[in-house]
Amino acid sequence: MTIANVGDTIAAMTDDEPKTLLAAMRGSGFFENLDEETLLLIRPTATRVRQPKNTVVFNEGDECRGLYIVERGAIKIYKESANAREHVLHIAIPGDCFGEAALFLGTGYPASAAAVRDSELILLRKNEFLQLLRERPEVSFRLMASMATWAHRLVSSIEALTLKDASARFAAYLLAEARLAGPGRAAPGSQTRHGAPDGIVVELGMPKQVLASHLGMTGETLSRLLARFEAEGLIASRGRRVQIRSMEKLHELADYGAS
Numbered sequence: 606m607t608i609a610n611v612g613d614t615i616a617a618m619t620d621d622e623p624k625t626l627l628a629a630m631r632g633s634g635f636f637e638n639l640d641e642e643t644l645l646l647i648r649p650t651a652t653r654v655r656q657p658k659n660t661v662v663f664n665e666g667d668e669c670r671g672l673y674i675v676e677r678g679a680i681k682i683y684k685e686s687a688n689a690r691e692h693v694l695h696i697a698i699p700g701d702c703f704g705e706a707a708l709f710l711g712t713g714y715p716a717s718a719a720a721v722r723d724s725e726l727i728l729l730r731k732n733e734f735l736q737l738l739r740e741r742p743e744v745s746f747r748l749m750a751s752m753a754t755w756a757h758r759l760v761s762s763i764e765a766l767t768l769k770d771a772s773a774r775f776a777a778y779l780l781a782e783a784r785l786a787g788p789g790r791a792a793p794g795s796q797t798r799h800g801a802p803d804g805i806v807v808e809l810g811m812p813k814q815v816l817a818s819h820l821g822m823t824g825e826t827l828s829r830l831l832a833r834f835e836a837e838g839l840i841a842s843r844g845r846r847v848q849i850r851s852m853e854k855l856h857e858l859a860d861y862g863a864s
Contacts, residue, residue: 626653630727634700634758635674638751643744650733654726656680662718662726669707669714671731675699678724681815684716693818696721696811699785701759705752708735721811769859771822775830776859778820779840782807783849803852809845 627648630636636644653676656662662673662680673680680697694716697703707714708731738745769777783805809816817827831847834840839855841848849855 626651626727629653629676629725633674633676633727635702635751637700638754639747643747646737646741646744647729647734647748650729650737652728652730654728656720656724656726658720658723660720662720663704663714665715665717666713669704669712669731670728671704671734672702672708672729673697673704673718674702674727674729676725676727678720678722678726679811680718680724680726681721681811681819682716682718693815695759696815696819702752721815771820771826772830772833773859773861774820774822775827775834776839776855778816779807779847779849780852780855780859782810783852803849805852806846806848809847 627644630644630648630651636647639647654662654673656678658678663670665684675697677699680703681693682695682697682703683691683693685691695703697718703718704714706712738748786805786807811819813827814824817824820827822830831840831842835842837854839849839851839858841850
């Protein structure tokens with residue numbers, strides 16, 4: 606499917622938008638180490654961006670507009686080879702940032718980014734944000750701590766892709782999606798285990814091939830895992846909707862892999 610290059614849609618600012626944007630920043634994992642004073646300083650440099658599914662945020666080589674943080678949805682970071690084959694480098698999910706390399710190195714974006722779900726982003730606009738960091742060095746240090754936390758999570762994710770087998774990676778992905786979905790997506794009367802209930806319904810939320818690439822496997826392997834997990838009673842799936850039948854067994858699989 607061809608992605609429509611319509612750019613991003615900047616949300617119209619209403620009277621309540623500054624308040625809701627600040628609340629979104631407070632709730633983002635990227636800003637979790639920042640105190641209220643720092644958030645209030647960063648807030649004037651931020652804009653909420655609504656990014657419909659299958660639209661391009663930026664293309665490789667585009668001039669940097671700033672640093673993006675995913676508030677809701679999912680953004681794929683990818684490169685295209687000479688034969689137009691797409692290689693997904695990373696899927697940015699809520700709390701993740703992207704575009705930071707271009708921002709701090711003063712270059713164009715080194716890869717392309719596009720929404721794989723309807724998404725909302727927080728854009729820290731380049732010129733104003735860098736000016737703030739120059740004028741308020743203490744903000745730089747606090748932000749470095751926040752970015753270090755995010756980088757640690759990214760390294761852990763890369764380690765999981767490297768060290769765990771395919772079944773463990775897919776189980777860990779389903780568990781993470783279940784935590785994001787929350788108990789409100791669980792079936793009535795479900796039993797709570799490991800911080801999320803059995804019976805919770807998650808949306809895979811992206812094309813199977815994109816998800817497979819994100820998890821470091823082929824689309825055929827992902828299809829086999831879906832069928833196997835369902836046959837073993839771990840999940841029930843219909844299209845992109847997956848109901849978790851056993852959080853406990855998924856946790857065992859995510860921790861130890863296939864036996």
